[in-house]
Amino acid sequence: MTTMRCVVVREHGGFDKLRLEERPVPTPLPGQVRVRMQAVGLNHLDTWVRRGVPGHTFPLPLVTSSDGCGVVDALGAGVTGLAAGDPVVVLPGVSCGACEACQQGQDNLCRSYHILGESCDGTAAEFVCVPAANVAPKPRALSAQEAASICLVFQTAWHMLVRRVELHAGETVLVHAGLSGVGSAAVQIANVLGAQVIATAGGAEKCAKVKALGAHHVIDHRTQDVAATVRALTGKAGVQVVFEHVGAQTFDTSLKVLQRGGRLVTCGATTGGNVSLSLHAVFFKSLSILGSTMGQKGDLRQILRLFDQGRFRPVLDRALPLAQVGDAHRLLEERQALGKLVLTL
Ligand SMILES: [Zn+2]
Numbered sequence: 569m570t571t572m573r574c575v576v577v578r579e580h581g582g583f584d585k586l587r588l589e590e591r592p593v594p595t596p597l598p599g600q601v602r603v604r605m606q607a608v609g610l611n612h613l614d615t616w617v618r619r620g621v622p623g624h625t626f627p628l629p630l631v632t633s634s635d636g637c638g639v640v641d642a643l644g645a646g647v648t649g650l651a652a653g654d655p656v657v658v659l660p661g662v663s664c665g666a667c668e669a670c671q672q673g674q675d676n677l678c679r680s681y682h683i684l685g686e687s688c689d690g691t692a693a694e695f696v697c698v699p700a701a702n703v704a705p706k707p708r709a710l711s712a713q714e715a716a717s718i719c720l721v722f723q724t725a726w727h728m729l730v731r732r733v734e735l736h737a738g739e740t741v742l743v744h745a746g747l748s749g750v751g752s753a754a755v756q757i758a759n760v761l762g763a764q765v766i767a768t769a770g771g772a773e774k775c776a777k778v779k780a781l782g783a784h785h786v787i788d789h790r791t792q793d794v795a796a797t798v799r800a801l802t803g804k805a806g807v808q809v810v811f812e813h814v815g816a817q818t819f820d821t822s823l824k825v826l827q828r829g830g831r832l833v834t835c836g837a838t839t840g841g842n843v844s845l846s847l848h849a850v851f852f853k854s855l856s857i858l859g860s861t862m863g864q865k866g867d868l869r870q871i872l873r874l875f876d877q878g879r880f881r882p883v884l885d886r887a888l889p890l891a892q893v894g895d896a897h898r899l900l901e902e903r904q905a906l907g908k909l910v911l912t913l
Pocket residue numbers: 663664665666667668669670671675678679680
């Protein structure tokens with residue numbers, strides 16, 4: 569095979585801007601491995617790349633998507649420890665490996681950090697070449713489709729809860745949108761850390777699924793007042809930690825339910841990034857507001873081990889063929905998915 573199919577965004581816009589294109593099969597450079605992809609995981613980030621973000625320039629054209637699973641197919645010069653045929657997941661953050669941040673293990677703070685499918689070509693292709701550091705063994709218990717759905721959201725949620733807010737056993741955390749990608753990861757991670765988990769979801773079906781992931785209480789934000797319910801559940805005390813990624817629609821509630829000394833951590837703003845904030849509340853309540861992007865590759869390897877041990881499980885809604893990438897974006901944007909969406913090759 570000399571050519572392959574891939575999903576390319578050449579200009580921002582609607583679902584029709586997701587073009588299925590033919591390209592030559594890439595040759596791995598020194599230090600790279602080529603992966604024959606079996607499944608590609610979608611994230612909200614994919615929809616931002618397609619739609620565009622005001623004030624941000626993406627290096628178009630871009631092959632989309634950050635997550636994936638496949639089989640090592642060819643090795644570039646100098647690669648050791650991997651062999652053709654190895655089943656692997658693709659790790660979505662590419663860093664230089666040589667700077668101070670990288671050498672401290674904080675590769676997500678590398679000044680030349682790239683996210684596959686966001687600032688360099690991504691995983692939505694039949695063959696993908698990435699640095700050897702960007703593949704890890706596929707957890708044995710997971711199918712290729714399941715394994716393709718976990719890396720970006722779990723490393724993001726892990727970094728937020730473990731590295732940024734240092735969530736402890738016995739603390740209470742509010743997780744917004746507990747069945748979303750990062751939300752469903754956060755519910756499981758907080759549970760493994762021994763925290764009390766209050767999560768939100770829209771509608772009875774989603775609430776039941778979030779409960780099954782290990783949330784101790786689930787609030788239906790369509791029918792219940794989230795702030796009042798959190799207060800009732802915590803004996804008016806509020807929570808120590810809020811896990812934010814929704815943004816404008818939930819931020820007031822997030823600040824309101826934090827107790828004194830509380831920590832809020834945010835990795836996204838799917839409903840808008842401009843919020844108002846009372847500094848009085850921040851200093852009177854001694855609040856910490858923390859930002860977080862992606863996570864550390866070393867932590868991601870630990871997360872994959874926890875999948876191997878059965879402590880975490882993927883939350884997959886459905887798999888669609890690569891050519892139906894537009895349908896997958898629509899399901900994501902309309903919040904119809906009951907879990908992660910995956911494209912198959
Ligand atoms: Zn670096």
